[in-house]
Amino acid sequence: MQRPYLKHLAAALALCLPLMAFGAERQVVDIAVKGMTCPLCAYGLEKSLRKADEVDHAAASLKDQNVRIELKPGTQPDIARYKQLIHDAGFTPGEAKVSREETK
Amino acid sequence: MKPRPGCIATAALLCAAAGAANAAPLTFNTALPISKDEWILREQFVYMKSTDDPSPMNRRMEVSGLMSVLGYGVTRDFAVFAVLPYADKRLSMNVGGADATRSQSGFGDAMFMGRYTAFEANATGHTFRIAPFLGVKAPTGDDHASDRLGRLPPMLQPGSGSWDWQGGAVASFQSLDWGWDVQLAHQRNGEANSFRAGAVSRLDLSVQRRLWPGTLGEGVPSFLYGGLEANLIHVAKDRVNGADDPNSGGTTLFLTPTVQYVTRKWVVEAGIQIPVSQHLNGSALRNDYILTTGFRLNLGIRIIWLLYEIERWATSKTHNGLTG
Numbered sequence: 221m222q223r224p225y226l227k228h229l230a231a232a233l234a235l236c237l238p239l240m241a242f243g244a245e246r247q248v249v250d251i252a253v254k255g256m257t258c259p260l261c262a263y264g265l266e267k268s269l270r271k272a273d274e275v276d277h278a279a280a281s282l283k284d285q286n287v288r289i290e291l292k293p294g295t296q297p298d299i300a301r302y303k304q305l306i307h308d309a310g311f312t313p314g315e316a317k318v319s320r321e322e323t324k
Numbered sequence: 325m326k327p328r329p330g331c332i333a334t335a336a337l338l339c340a341a342a343g344a345a346n347a348a349p350l351t352f353n354t355a356l357p358i359s360k361d362e363w364i365l366r367e368q369f370v371y372m373k374s375t376d377d378p379s380p381m382n383r384r385m386e387v388s389g390l391m392s393v394l395g396y397g398v399t400r401d402f403a404v405f406a407v408l409p410y411a412d413k414r415l416s417m418n419v420g421g422a423d424a425t426r427s428q429s430g431f432g433d434a435m436f437m438g439r440y441t442a443f444e445a446n447a448t449g450h451t452f453r454i455a456p457f458l459g460v461k462a463p464t465g466d467d468h469a470s471d472r473l474g475r476l477p478p479m480l481q482p483g484s485g486s487w488d489w490q491g492g493a494v495a496s497f498q499s500l501d502w503g504w505d506v507q508l509a510h511q512r513n514g515e516a517n518s519f520r521a522g523a524v525s526r527l528d529l530s531v532q533r534r535l536w537p538g539t540l541g542e543g544v545p546s547f548l549y550g551g552l553e554a555n556l557i558h559v560a561k562d563r564v565n566g567a568d569d570p571n572s573g574g575t576t577l578f579l580t581p582t583v584q585y586v587t588r589k590w591v592v593e594a595g596i597q598i599p600v601s602q603h604l605n606g607s608a609l610r611n612d613y614i615l616t617t618g619f620r621l622n623l624g625i626r627i628i629w630l631l632y633e634i635e636r637w638a639t640s641k642t643h644n645g646l647t648g
Binding site: 252254255257258259260262263264265267268279280281282283285307308309310311312314 | 498
């Protein structure tokens, strides 16, 4: 009598997993970048920022002269590390802004 | 002693020697930064033709070369580069009323260079840098190649047999719309086989302008640059058995229109160096033009190894040639 009950519970949990992921919150860091002037440089910067384990995605903007760093859900930003990685990539980091957004 | 039109070509080839990260100059690119831990590969196909011979021998020199440049960012400010040229050299001339051609192909001398960014000023949308560099050319190429007429002259040898040193400094300004680079470089050559190639001094200037897109969009769009470069190159006379060769060396000014397409991961580029002024000594062979085209990649080490294997396989199928 107990076995069918556990089976139904496991199936329900499995079905709910995608719903649990939907709506999870993650942190996003926008950092101003000085000295970024071409597409290849921007790609080098994005690659450099992905060295941080908690970084899910990094996208530079030449027009806005900044980089947007999206963190994995449940992780905390390490602003000092990101600024060091920007510096290592050959640029000068500026002001950083942290915000939260829902993952889709 | 024969004049050495190869001097200018060698200088042009060797100065295609450094990093790649931007709308860098085509004819010299010791200019731009490589990020820390970043690998960059540049391949350039160079074709040089010299047919303006003031002597009655009607000499024609053609050089086709493939320059492989690998750069690595050791630290934020210090980058190292290795350059390995592969060239096919062909000299035709009129001897006793008949045409004769001597040719040779093979890997040339490898060059290793370090560059340190000593000054940097970054601001929103532009950057300015000054970097001294120092390089050494090792005698890795064959300098004893011969054909059925005997040992080939130095201008046709793949390698020089000597240790050569190059130093200089480069300053670069780059904004989102345009950029310029200026380089001052000097190469001092060692002696081998009783021959010392003339020292090369050069002043290079490059200006690049973004042609497309006219207005920047979101993210990281690809750029099309148009550019103009000027190379003022002075080559001292060669020394043969301790004496100056009067038919070698001189001063040349090249102008080079360029076009470059720069994306996030790769660059394709082309340009043609046109000698607008040539003051060469004696009967030194005058240059017609140097055509340069190639690509640059921002790579991982596995891809670099794969490309090395492909190049090694391709060059193993080449052979030395002599036609009369």
